[in-house]
Amino acid sequence: MAVNRSDIIEKLKEILVSADESNRSKLAGITEQSDLFTDLGLNSVNMLYMVIATEEVFNIRFDDVGMNEFRTVGDVASYIEGKLK
Amino acid sequence: MKWEPKECRFGDMIRIRLGSVYHFGVFVSEDEVIQFGLPPTAENRAKEGEVVVIATDIDVFACGCIIEVACFDKGELRRRNSPEKTVELARARLGEGGYNLIHNNCEHFANECVFGESRCSQEEEMRRRFRSRPICDVYLTRVAESEALGEAFPEKLCKEITAIKNEDERRIAAARWKLLQTAAKRSFQTDISGAGLKRKLGGRWVCDRFKFAFSSAGDTAAVAVSNGDVSLALSKTPFEDCRVLKNPRIAVQVKGEKANCANLFWVEGEASRLLGPDAFEQESSQ
Numbered sequence: 001m002a003v004n005r006s007d008i009i010e011k012l013k014e015i016l017v018s019a020d021e022s023n024r025s026k027l028a029g030i031t032e033q034s035d036l037f038t039d040l041g042l043n044s045v046n047m048l049y050m051v052i053a054t055e056e057v058f059n060i061r062f063d064d065v066g067m068n069e070f071r072t073v074g075d076v077a078s079y080i081e082g083k084l085k
Numbered sequence: 086m087k088w089e090p091k092e093c094r095f096g097d098m099i100r101i102r103l104g105s106v107y108h109f110g111v112f113v114s115e116d117e118v119i120q121f122g123l124p125p126t127a128e129n130r131a132k133e134g135e136v137v138v139i140a141t142d143i144d145v146f147a148c149g150c151i152i153e154v155a156c157f158d159k160g161e162l163r164r165r166n167s168p169e170k171t172v173e174l175a176r177a178r179l180g181e182g183g184y185n186l187i188h189n190n191c192e193h194f195a196n197e198c199v200f201g202e203s204r205c206s207q208e209e210e211m212r213r214r215f216r217s218r219p220i221c222d223v224y225l226t227r228v229a230e231s232e233a234l235g236e237a238f239p240e241k242l243c244k245e246i247t248a249i250k251n252e253d254e255r256r257i258a259a260a261r262w263k264l265l266q267t268a269a270k271r272s273f274q275t276d277i278s279g280a281g282l283k284r285k286l287g288g289r290w291v292c293d294r295f296k297f298a299f300s301s302a303g304d305t306a307a308v309a310v311s312n313g314d315v316s317l318a319l320s321k322t323p324f325e326d327c328r329v330l331k332n333p334r335i336a337v338q339v340k341g342e343k344a345n346c347a348n349l350f351w352v353e354g355e356a357s358r359l360l361g362p363d364a365f366e367q368e369s370s371q
Contacts, residue, residue: 007356007357010358011271013359014348014359016321017348018215018218021346024361024362025361026361027359027360027361027363028361028364042107043104044104045104045106047186048106048186048207048211050207051186051187052208052212052215056212056215056216057274058195060189061187061188062185062187063187063188
């Protein structure tokens, strides 16, 4: 699947809204630097949902990484990008 | 499998609830509960080091929460390892790493010890929730100077489009179907050629994988795709129950079973951008 980084970020935004509807109002402000926890308020359940949704959408597996390694939207995008190469 | 707060016995599968997630372990005694990592409290999460299979006393496992014990039905009782075998398997894995929140967590570990199969109901439930989520996505684009359908579309449809005499109408029709191709891929992870597109008696095109509806206004074309019934209306002038997109100024109305969770995207070439409330007149003025 040929997906560029901006496509990944856009898809992640959609997943973040799906994980927590309150993120819809923050859409315009979501950037690669947005902190998943402090800016987007992800809790452990939303984080789990985001990871599983990402696996389903991009057809990848988060099988070689700890969730603590993801702090920002950009961190997740980089991991997806790496997996899709 | 049911869960009950009752006295733990040797070889039991046990769990505690922390917020919205559970932490699982294998009970050996009050002094020995074997689990994959410590319970995920804020304090424990802050601790450095690799997550490994450990044995703690019952108080460390429970961290003040109520302990629930797995109560198996007849089938599960037949399938489960004996308590002795369960404990033997759990002890043999002490010190083992490779923890992964999704694919190798405390519930996978407990299930492997008790049933010999790596499963996590929390992951399965979340995956089910995602797969059955309501989808209602609307894609809008500006119709290009020239639009043509690619090979992915049925020949019958291509002929239908080519037969449209009015050039503007032909362009808009082609743009709509191309938009559907983007929507199929983005919202349903499928190529249009694999979506089961077919023409019904009466000439209406339908698709096996999802429902869709087209609309256009001026040089803006749109398609709505959903896993429920959906209808779409676009207009250059606002009307009742519509949302007004700021740029281009287009009134959009999506109706249908899943319309309350509609996502609107603006498509330019290959890129789709999810539109936030600030892209619409109504929301921005609230």
